[in-house]
Amino acid sequence: MAFGFFKKSEKTEKKESTPAGPHYHNLVVQQVVQETKDAISIVFEQPATKISYKAGQFLTLIATVGGKEVRRAYSLNSSPVTDSDLSVTVKRVEGGLMSNWLPDNVKPGSTVKVMEPMGHFTTEFSKTNKRHLVLFAGGSGITPMMSIIKTTLVEEPESICSLIYANRDIDSIIFKNTFDQLQTKYEGRLHVIHVLDNAPVNWQGHSGLLNHDMLTKILERIPDWGIGSTTYLMCGPEGMMKNVQTLLEARKIPTEKIFKESFVQGTIDKDAKKEPAPVGGSGPRAHEVTVRYDGQEYKFVVEPNRTILETALDNGIDLPYSCQSGLCTACRGKALSGQVKLDEEEGLSQSERAEGFVLTCVGHPMTDDVVIEIG
Template sequence: MAFGFFKKSDKTEKKETLTGPHYFNLVVKQVVQETKDAISIVFEQPEKKIVYKAGQFLTLIVTMAGKEVRRAYSINTSPVTDADLSVTVKRVEGGLMSNWLPDNIKAGSSIKVMEAMGHFTTEFKKDNKRHLVMFAGGSGITPMMSIIKTTLVEEPDSICSLIYANRDIDSIIFKNTFDQLQTQYEGRLHVIHVLDNAPVNWQGHSGLLNHEMLTKILERIPDWGISNTTYLMCGPEGMMKNVQTLLEARQIPTDKIFKESFVQGTIDKEAKKESEPAPKSNTGAHEVTVRYDGQEYKFMVEPNRTILETALDNGIDLPYSCQSGLCTACRGKALSGQVKLDEEEGLSQSERAEGYVLTCVGHPLSDDVVIEIG
């Protein structure tokens, strides 16, 4: 039998928490058509401003057909240069929220959002002198825009090199903005466009961003040495895999590489599954203790249910967004016990070593699981 301490586990209580300190009702100030299939939704900051870091995301919450739908969208504005708050949404074939938003949202609309989250960030310091080498594909440019604008202002001695891959010239998100930034910060921002289908008069790179092309591009950008260079990537799985392989071949330390995934990866997963030992038998339910917002909840989790699913079923309002192990909105630290994750891509190797888990894909394997969130 599931139960929680200090809080009732009923639907009424859950509904009230959705207007609590972690949630905001934001008014849409403007909808910008970035490309044919991508928009930016510009929000007015509420009276109590949403605090965020460059590279983080907002979770948009919309009710469709009587069901609450949540999706995470990266913030494209900078906390140090922009007064408003903006996210970019690109249509995805069959995508529920990514198609609903462009079709329904307009200036004056109100959307419920969850506080900014995410760990695809870096610490900015005025005395930093480093080179950010960034690889982006399609809508993966969104968090990069926030990080680039922040870096150019907060770190006057740092530079940014952006390798940005797109289908064609009309699908380049923020093209005009990047042209303006390159002029304004001449010598400090270098954008290298790569197009799958380039026009006849195209002077840049064209074709797939494969190992050979990546090697040529890296040879042409400034080399500040491994200790002064940070690598960031966000985009399609194939592109990220090619970048990861190249950086590994160049023996770039893992603590110098940051990546953000919008979709679950499939490359190499079957081979990984075959090489992994068979999981321990987990036929019974296990008790889990979750500590969040100064409160403690205890509940039983069945073997075919995740920790997050069970918590939500019992009216416990834990943070979450993607529910697929990527965005890390549900990240917590396992203080004790064993937790099996269906998906680990959202966590870095160091985070896993420190005991961090994702409740949306986590299953308890013992009765002493204690997870602290926040």
């Protein structure tokens, strides 16, 4: 749960007294669009000082649900170059706190507290780029893809997009009409291939699970621009992304050409996590951590059964966070020194891990010299 509790502690040392923390905004809801039976898009008015963001990033929405503060990350479906307002898509999840509270309570004129846009599931756009974006999406995983596709079609006139979009049935396709319009407007540059688990009798497209055989057939149908000019992006259910990644690895696609965004913590084929041996002792013990964020430096002691983020919040330090599961990367920082163990590494790429990036929401210090810089 993304709950944050705040209290002061004598163990916390502040270098300066100036308050620091994530940048928050109170946004007014302009419109609520019913995309499907269980999915809505919330369109926010841009404030007087416009919020800048990159295609593929997300907003963290904050609300009080059942007397507790809840934070959830929702990808922006709007494009910074084609849309004047900000828009996120929310799909109801059985038992989900925020995903059910928002459709039931938010309406035009409502004010919602959000954290500044974050996320690294994005790419640099240039008018001189000439590339092929191959995007794999499942269900609500289409949200960041919509932002990226709209931006690519405008910002890169020589680039094309091929979208493979899997859904349960025809009524659950989010943005179906919008994609139909975009395909007509950008004929030859946007190709959308729908895949339905349960297809109607007159369905002319692909049906069934997006498995290895179906993926192979689909990839044979789309233009081949060569490895050097093709970028692969995926966002959706874990099983779908696992199938896509396995196929791309079999085709020897370099890891730097593959980008993915996870909405849920992975459970398939997880390697057993080995606990690093504690340094300087036979058992787990507390370690001091230094965090540098927004021009300030904080020092606090993290107990063995607590994460760095949990301890910071308990000490009244308002660090950025959202999912608290190691997926959204809102809490990402760079370990400048020391050893940090992560309970979950799904949100970080191999190159990010090699550069020393860590996630404070699932991070535990293993030495006393841990220094983390955020932002």
